[in-house]
Amino acid sequence: MTRRRPRVAIVGAGPAGAYAAACLLRARGDVEIDLYERLATPWGLLRGGVAPDHQEIKRLQDRFDRETLGRGCRFLGNVEIGTDVSHSELMRHYTAVVYATGAQTDKSLGIPGEDLPGSRAATEFVAWYNGHPDYRDLEFDLSTSRAVVIGNGNVAADVTRMLTLSPRALERTDIADHALEALRESRINEVIVLGRRGPAQVAFTSAELRELGHLEGVEIRVDPDDVELDPVSRRWLAAEGSFTARKNVEQLREFAARPARPDAARRIELRFLRSPVEIRGTGGVDAIDIRPNEITETDDGQLRARPLDADVETIECGLVLRSVGYQAVPLPDVPFEERRFVLPNERGRVLTPEGEPLPGVYAVGWIKRGPTGILGTNKRDAEETVSCLADDLRAGTLPEPSSPGRERIDALLGQRKPDVVAVEGWRAIDAQELERGRSEERPRVKLASRDELLATARQT
């Protein structure tokens, strides 16, 4: 008897899912892969996260396309696992299921006023300006003169740039049309970026930090006192600081030494060792109260920010974007590690609460390791998960699905989700977006509503 070809469902068509599909096709040419995606479009945060002014990075989608969809991997867009199709249904139809669902929500600050209109997660702003269909109707008050961004990572850098780039610069990108319109009218002329810890502990890459100081018509301001390192940070930087950490401190000192530019249209101010304690306002954000911190070293050598017993300072502002980290949400019927916000796993094999491998269930990307690393990190991550999956396939330890074959899952999808977006539908969306981009001399003009996306996909 000849065995059927193994069939694998990958849930989530973001970078982790794409790298996993490409890697699995290289490892096992006989595997049939279905790549599920909640949205009508693939590539996850490469499309909906990477900032519009970083177009060069979006070229990675060509590689993803060639190495997955171009090699027979099926795209099943507009299907949400856990809602349209359950985990147990997937397990009945596939030899293995790989979860690559990422981290779909953001961490909160846990301070009063965080839920005021005008106080938002930076990730919501990112999804809005990148044309994620679920976020297009959000409104951001850009009629105010000052915004505060909380966080010192690359998402904080991205939103800071998007708030300060000139309309002329934005027009050359694939920013969503609704965001372009709103940002054209923006009256924000100052963005204050707050870091809980000091200059030596920022999570920016030195390339992104440098970029903040080289935006056309934008002044960067850093208080020289803020870049005087405390003794703990100085010792840590010399002994354990990475190349990037040292470059960042050097870069911040250069910013601090720059003369003032009163003529600049917009200003970015980076402030360190400050934590928000309350966001205040009635009906909107009027101000944010912040408190100074100092750096201390814990017994296990970690550097932490500890609040100082000092007066609270009030910054008047009309918009607060918090960017203190992504967080994964549990998936229905799949084990979840509540403390680390990941699927419990060993090298990508998902584990039961008892710590035993759950046969045929795998994880890759942020839902496996937490929201860390950059795009390419997912490649090594995918290689690890795929090597476990390939080992299990080779060893024959995975149970045969009870309802195998492509026809059966297609029949189920046909009932549940008549408007599933297949590769042809995505190609139609892609072609239309690129075509609109050409006529406006932009890299791409995104279709940003679910209805428009689905209607375009249906035209195939």
Add this chain to the structure above:
Amino acid sequence: MTYVITGSCIKDDDCIASCPVDCIHPKPGAPDFETAEQLYIDPAVCIDCDACVEACPVDAIFADFEIPEKHAYVLDVNAEFFAELSTAERTAA
């Protein structure tokens, strides 16, 4: 001449695999790999073959005489990176 990796690097490691003289650092598994924000080409070893340029999925690699103006500063950053890297790490395969 030499090739240089710019700040658009996403640490997809295809360039490392493509390099015939193994001059791209840090490598997966090296102590500084995880904290590195990008990869760097050792100009003392690079033989200007352009295999890495072909391998890079985001076109982040340029010949030193063709670097776009906004990325020109990376030549200095690259030199600093290799000035700090120990000879042992540099020659380890």
